[in-house]
Amino acid sequence: MRSFLTTTAVFLLMSFMLCLAADVAGNTAEPQPAPLGLYALAAAYAPYCRICEEEKALCWDDGTVLYYDDEIEKESFEVLLDQASLKDQMAQPYPRHWRDGAPGVNEDPGRIRNESFFRKIYGESADAVRAQLTDVPWLNGTVISFTRVNGADQALARVREKMMQLPPAAQRYIMNPSGSFNWREIAGTRRLSMHSFGIAVDFQLPPRLYRYWLWDQKGTQEGSVYPEGILSDDRLRCIVEIFESEGFIWGGKWHHYDTMHFEYRPELLIQEKR
Numbered sequence: 001m002r003s004f005l006t007t008t009a010v011f012l013l014m015s016f017m018l019c020l021a022a023d024v025a026g027n028t029a030e031p032q033p034a035p036l037g038l039y040a041l042a043a044a045y046a047p048y049c050r051i052c053e054e055e056k057a058l059c060w061d062d063g064t065v066l067y068y069d070d071e072i073e074k075e076s077f078e079v080l081l082d083q084a085s086l087k088d089q090m091a092q093p094y095p096r097h098w099r100d101g102a103p104g105v106n107e108d109p110g111r112i113r114n115e116s117f118f119r120k121i122y123g124e125s126a127d128a129v130r131a132q133l134t135d136v137p138w139l140n141g142t143v144i145s146f147t148r149v150n151g152a153d154q155a156l157a158r159v160r161e162k163m164m165q166l167p168p169a170a171q172r173y174i175m176n177p178s179g180s181f182n183w184r185e186i187a188g189t190r191r192l193s194m195h196s197f198g199i200a201v202d203f204q205l206p207p208r209l210y211r212y213w214l215w216d217q218k219g220t221q222e223g224s225v226y227p228e229g230i231l232s233d234d235r236l237r238c239i240v241e242i243f244e245s246e247g248f249i250w251g252g253k254w255h256h257y258d259t260m261h262f263e264y265r266p267e268l269l270i271q272e273k274r
């Protein structure tokens with residue numbers, strides 16, 4: 001019995017000392033490594049901003065600081081969309097794999113955006129963005145107006161080169177761009193569309209694949225239903241995978257789907273690789 005008590009006492013004493021040591025270690029202000037999402041942002045936009053403020057923010061040379069985490073709990077999905085922090089922006093990983101079913105409710109990787117960040121990178125006004133635009137030749141002989149910032153135009157040009165290797169039947173899907181730069185708010189919101197920054201392009205896909213959640217919702221009580229049929233189209237899959245290989249995300253992977261929409265978001269593809 002005595003040896004049991006002694007063993008117990010020694011054990012309790014050691015536990016206490018370990019707890020004390022852990023507490024002391026916890027109180028020393030060891031800098032915490034930056035979250036992966038912040039690394040991905042800094043890597044994808046390296047010429048413009050860097051990690052700073054004890055690994056908690058992005059900083060620009062002009063003194064602008066954007067904190068990664070605003071530490072605000074968003075009470076609804078709409079509030080999250082309207083007031084997203086950088087952390088919120090990176091919270092949903094963009095799936096590089098081809099989906100085999102509909103995304104979950106409000107699974108919209110890339111659709112939750114911190115507008116201040118995009119204004120800072122691409123321009124605070126229509127004129128500021130316009131000054132950075134260039135014409136990227138497209139497959140049908142027209143051009144797509146796209147930003148030069150962060151090499152987005154070059155990424156789109158590489159997409160075009162890869163598309164030229166596809167069979168004509170697949171090329172037809174993306175032959176006709178239906179919109180690129182356009183400084184405007186997203187329908188029904190006060191949020192700027194990514195078309196405002198010259199980093200998004202829409203295509204006139206074949207009618208069965210050309211789907212937007214708000215169009216499908218009109219006149220129904222229950223809202224839009226993700227069009228899973230689009231996922232069995234191999235040509236569409238090839239096109240999406242080419243865009244993704246150059247740092248673009250596709251709006252067809254969102255619960256709030258926008259199947260014609262491709263957007264240059266290299267930070268989400270970097271994060272997926274990690």
Ligand SMILES: [Zn+2]
Binds near residue numbers: 195202260
């Ligand atoms: Zn679009």
